Amino acid sequence: MNRESEALLNYLRVEAIRLHHFAFEEACTTSVPSKVDPLPHQLIAVQNMLRHDPIRFLVADDVGLGKTIMMGMLIKELKSRERANNVLVICPKSLLFQWQREMKEKFNLDFKIISSTKEASDLSPNQHPGNFILSMGLLGKKKAVESLLKGKWDLIIIDEAHNLTVREEREKISRTKRYAGAERLLLSDPFLNIVLLTATPHHGKTKDFIHRLRLIDPFVTESNVNVVLNEIMIRRLREEVRDFNDNRLIPDRESKIIKVTLSDQERNFFDKVNEYIRDYYMASMRESDRRKSKAYALVAMVIQKRASSSLNSLLQTLKKRRNKLGEIVNKGQNPSDQHQKGIDERRIVQEVTLSRNKEELSREISRLDDLIDEGGRIAKDSKLEKVEKVIEEHVSRGDKVIVFTEFRDTLFYLNERWKDKFRVSIVHGKMGVEERKRAETDFIEGKDVLIATNVASEGLNLQVANVVINYDLPWNPTRLDQRIGRVHRYGQKKKVLTYNVYTEETIDSHVLEILMNKLDIIKDTLGKVYDYLGVAVSDKDIEKVIRETTVKNPDETFRNQEIEKKIDSLLRKAERTAKEWNEYNLSYSFSNLDPSCDEKEEVTEEEVEMFVTETLKAYGVPPIRSRINPLLYDIRPPKGVKDAENLIVSNASFRFDECKRVKECNYIYPTHPLVRALIDLLKPSSYPISFTAENKRFMGWLLLFEVKGESDEVPVNGRVTEGMFYKKKLEKEKLIAILYDEVNKKVKRVETSFINSLTAVIDECGSEFLVIADEPEVKKKIREVEEQIKTEIEYRKNQIFQEVTDVIDQEIANIEKRRSSMTDNLDELFSRKSTVADLFNYAQIYTDSKLIAGIRLLPEGFSDITGNADVNSMKEFLNQGSEGEEIVNRLEQNKGCDVIDMRDVFTAGFDFLSICNDEVKYIEVKTVQGNWSKINITPVELMAMDPNNRTYRGRFTKAKLHGYGGDMREHFYLYIADLASKKVWEVKNPAASLREFLYQQKYMKTQRKVEIPYTDLLKYLQSNHVTSESF
Template sequence: MNRKTRPILPVRHAWVKQVRPDGTERSGRVKSAIDRGDQVDVTVAWHGTNDTSTVPLSTLRCGFRPMMEVQDLPASRTRKTMGEGVVLKTRTLGGRDQVLVDFPQAGKQLWLPYENLKQIKGSKHRFILGDRGPADSAERFRLKSLAHALEMWNENTGSLSHLEIDPLPHQIHLVHHILASGNLNWLIADDVGLGKTIETGMLLAALKQRDSLKRVLLVTPAGLTKQWQDELNYKFKMGEFLIYGDDFHINEPRHWKMYDYVIASMDRLKEERHLEALQQAGGWDLIVFDEAHRLSRRQYGMKLDASQRFQLAAQLRHQTDAMVLLTATPHQGMQDKFQALLELLRPERKEEITTLALNPEIIGDMVFRNNKADVTDADGNFIFNGKTTRALTVAVSEAAIAFDETLQDYLRKGYAAGAALGFKGNAIGFVMTVYRKLAASSVAAIHNALINRRTRLQNQGGGDNDQDLAEADQRFAGEWEEQLQTEAQEFFDGELELLDALIDEAERLRADDRKLQHFLDELIETILAGNPDEKVLIFSEYRSTQSYLKEALEARFGAGCVEQINGSMPHPLRRQAIARFEESAQFLISTEAGGEGINLQRNCHIMANYDLPWNPMRLVQRIGRLYRYGQRERVVVFNIHSPDTADERIMEMMYSRIDQVVADLAGVSPEYNPQLHDDILGEVADLVDVTQILEEATTAGIDRTQQRIDEALARAKAATKKQHELFEHAASFDPNETRNELRITAEHGEAFVIGMFRQLGIEILDTSHNGRLWQIRLPEAVQTALGIARGRHEVTLDRILAVNRPNTHMLDLDSYLMRYLLQQAKSYDFMGLSAVIRGGLPDSAALITSLLRWQNDQGQRRRQEYTAFGIASDGRVRVNPEAFGEWLKQPAETGEVATDRQRNECWFKAAEQAADRRLAEVSNRHLHPENMQWISGAWVE
């Protein structure tokens, strides 16, 4: 036989037909096929008879008929199966018989060689015929159901992917709502501290699970690029994101095609040469803009004035069908600017957006807003409550007051010198601002900075600051500021002599530092007197202050009692420091590097702010390390300040004024609760340029400064009020939104894993940590299937436990072991396609499950749901009965019932009608029904 024309051997259970010499036709299923070199012999079990015979393949043709159920078994070992499908029709082309198969799971209809197809009995066929399955059919039915339910819940929320966070209900529901809408163009405007980064990461994880996220562009402020990269890597294991201009550069526009997961600074991309190349980068599946309120377009009469940043976003809009904007303050009291953002998202609805004042309800389709005051944990308990903030006032010495007066004189001269130089003098003004912030932090911080400045002048060193602060990670701005390389020439005549005086005074102050003494004697000692084992989180903006405090604490309480976190430490070292703090150390001193991204609520509830950040937003973020989900104690925050110095007097004034505005706004809310105070604080703080106010204080005087603060806060108050009124129409967390869906929890994940371990012979050798940590042993068959040599493993489904134990394998839906378990449970050979269930499902005589799918107007899949239909004996159908979700959590027992084909057909027809109603109910302008795939059916004893 010519090797080039060697025929394909039909797989076992392929359906064939044969026309005999007398013209009669018979059909049957292939039992086996043997290639003998010159001929292929096929053994066929002929349909409708007990006859089995062996005939040459050359006498056989395709025997598949429309509506037969088949499984694709590829001849190539490297090609994955297309799964199960339904025959639509057959054809002969080029002398080959082919079958058109609809594969609902893949969403494809393909012409395939009939020889690769195996006839199977699907769940509908088995249910109608009354096939009750093997002895353990109920348990296999349960595990198959769990496998599909877990995958679909993750695909619709991203909450079961590899996350180093415990997603909260409002985060899960936000992602679910956006994906369920069928449109990915949304403005996420959650309150500060509710985790927009986490929500974005979960959205990306869900889209990756759907295999619909090949290229992503994240556009952020310059100082946040590294933060985003860290968050996506360490919280979501998305290490593929690279920073444009840092991790890679583009020499030719065509090189953009090499990068699919990109983070870039909006101010870099807006430059003409970068934007021009980016426009040739091709399309993006999703573009995300962080801090989208920086995309400004204002309207003056009939004229539109768009910033370069807005123009960047408008240009990129042409390169994607999906754009997400992130900002807690999108309105800012400017209706035209807010409308411009909505037009970016939904240009097709421009006319409606133009008349937003008349129909504000339209933002419910475009804006999602969660408030801290409303969010709860999985049990419905409010997450954010129980916080006390206390001011710890320190009376400073006469020497400190004298030093402050000398420093103010130095600052005034520096600002004046900078102003005299115009634009070129901005650098001097910046240095003065840094010095006053250092002085407000600690005498050690300003002392070190002044010495460095004097050394710079005496050595006449050259060079500029190595770090561009505009490009620096904004979390660590203070740390970069204190390392600032200043000019090597005097800012003003006599600067060197004034520096000498300041340094001498600072040295004397370090020997009698009242702030440090008060901190140790009145605060720390008092805390430990109540509980000697109490842990305390301490924040300072500067590393020099951090080192100063560490030295003082260890001198009094012993070596090893202090751990540190700062921006110079890589993530692994930060994690180790946190682990030591939670296990043995008593104090953790952190710069703003710990203001985001670390969660310490399980073992600590007391925080001390040794210095108050000039940006009140940083204070909100610091407190969020303890005041978050999982905190069992009332959080106590101590803010230390010295109102006897000029700058700290202004800071106190600013914070007290903010508190008054927040109290005014919160007090008029009909739904007031204590957390509303923090919601509004976040919004107001974002609208106040604190640095500018404080810079002017040196030259303008205290009265003018007070006036500036009041003016800024009046604007912030009006903007916040308008924003709240408008956002009453935005979409928000609604626990009833998923009432018709099968809701999956961590209990379902654990039930699935334990059940599959039992099915596959995976032993649980030992458990610890209250049953959350398992020592397991894999049988050889599983090791071979996974391609691993080691049999023993330590695994958990607890995210927090996995974070703190680097060698523990986390069984989330990105785990290779979990993927294997899911694959096995969903496979046809696992069965569970039909069963008899004993108990646990009241009011249901039968249960039939299906995957329902929707697509967009271009045939691309946009949504899937795993849906269970509980059918009463009279044919009434309930969608996703609550009892089914509970039944899935426990091992199932197989029962016994008498089945009737006619009744089975009626019940299945009722399930099909209910599925069709569900498809219609969810469909909208963006979602169109695609298909329904029946997974399994069972009778209830």
């Protein structure tokens, strides 16, 4: 192997270290393969989570912002970084197949569904690492939880986590079975990665909210909840999120009302139905037996809801009830016996009766027969006709419409009435997964109307529609928002129209109309707080208002006043709760964070491509580029790589966008197994690595250091009030680059990506860098980084200490508040607090640095023209390059352009950004001194020249172009300043115009560097009459 080849290998070893650090250790890339385009708010969330170990977060983004997508991104990142093998997703049963499908279709992740205790008991993740989705109901099953505890989980995600609740009973907390199961599972391992997902993080009950947070951080208390939330919660609203061009991600939505006026025939019928409902509500309020009271209220409520849904749904319910009550008579059973314990809601609605004996029951059956008979004679369905006209109007305009109903009876009825008028698809809870999927696909690809029960609001993404009609209204605004969220989400292109259908003569519809109107009125005054009001208004609150209004039934004017009073009272309470939540920073959105990594340190696709292709060439197995598509390769790993057979990759591309376009494309991303294998292959046997490299700007040395910090063990988790501590060391690591400028005798810290601007030329550089590494200014830079690491670890240590002691202080306060005689307990708690304080106070923080590489820096081309590397000759050589750049700078300014100097951004690939009246120019300057000169084009410059790499250039210029017109043309220019002939050549779009030079093998050197003799290039410039300007 020649010295240049060995130099290249040493360069690749350094690049492997940088790649490993920033792709595996830092959150500086989220480019794992998937079929999604990550959005800024999703990247921000995933990158922020990746910075934590363990990951403990509550993601409470609004409905429709892609929480499932974020989790797919997180899972892929953790797996690619070898931080997660066993992943468990826990979600409601209705979402099991939605999660499975999303993970497979968008991330190629296979998940096995666990929906029974037996399946949970068969689970053995210790033996078979993998991905599982568990029905949330199993958290309430002791045997299922015991089985889960036997496994070693790396990441647990719980969707719809607001279903994990506790109840405050007097001064005690009562855990629901699901919460207790989740608590056992999540707190069993202090180093487990946990993410809770919910769009409604707070139910309006502080202790319930605190306990939900304790599933993530057991140290949270009411006194420190604000501080903890800023660390562990991510919440963004639909109105806040933006795309990469700072445009709103989701369009506006508008709510409209469809008011239905009943015919006389319908009104008379519903008045009689309301009398029947009122009888059961009144009996519920009189009944002292709690079980009977709840049963009577349930009968009334279900019939009332079905009456508001549709005439058909009501008649079906009345018929089923009449038939069941008839069976009781025919069997000679006692009507009072129908209140037995343990019967389900369906049987209660059909069988529970006010009748105390056979005679009374016969009269009730007769009453039901009359209602059924009268309802069956109604010729006109006013509600259906009114809604039908709205649908016709939208379908004629090309809109797709979703009609939501709570009941399948109504769904089947609407489908029957509309199937010959519209192209209709239906979705309901009794359909199998594949059947639902087909219905969804049919609607997306060709149908006009989708009629769906609430099951469609729990998993389907239906952005293809922009009109939602709530044929009946759930008795809670949050449920309405879940329905609308299926449409008003990312991917929606049109303004969303929502229609709420109100029937003027029904009491519950009237109550809900007043509630929704008042919510709309206060939306403008409350701002973000409004978004929590729907959660603060509970089903029980609304049921109570409807029940009391139905029972009283005074004249309409007085009734409206009573409803308004009750709802005002309800909303005042909800507003107080919402403002309290707002104080908890529930809208914390990381809006101050940039979704892209540090542009100067980010591992780019181009960097990965260069690393892989050059490594393979160096080991004698160059990738074979496709003749049809130059962005595709066939790759075979070199000898010595572990598991080589599984690392053979066909149709490989390093461009994510290309793999989205080309079928059967295999995306090679920074943490791909092939990249990992090559990093391992290049791992040096000893440090430091050394070689000589050329660059455009400096003569001197580049030193690469690994700086680490760690603390003694401190408590990081556990039940501290019981004296149970889990301890670990707090650690931090940084990779830094320090530049010693030999010409100007300066030392400065530069980005490690500076390595990408180097071209390795000689495999050795002497040992002078070891002396440079001991220079006081170099040591000072290292100490600054060590102090920064110490500060970060100390901050985290103090934060944990505060959380731990807050828990103990809260328990002490609780005992003192109860004026308990438990002095022994108090003494024990004070003792534990003292023990904890000692552990933190005596925990030292240690730092250390290690020299990884020393690289001798020479100016570009200098090694070809002289063997004399003295400072003066190099300085003169560098000054020539600077002279040419300044000539170009003045010429551009004389044209009236605003010139931004980009020379300190080493990986930008161009020297100046010139913003002219009608054009943005990316300018790279090459300086020559007569015909003997050579033009050196680096790989970074080649990347920047490529017209397809606008995104790459934009990473460095987006902020700088802010404020200028966004519709200006952009072009790359290669300016050649010939100091001998006093002329500047302007080559526009060199990637195309100089193709015969840039991509010809005879001009290509190692690391994809291109070296063109000026005499060759000058002939082209003169013969093609390329624009030039004298200076």
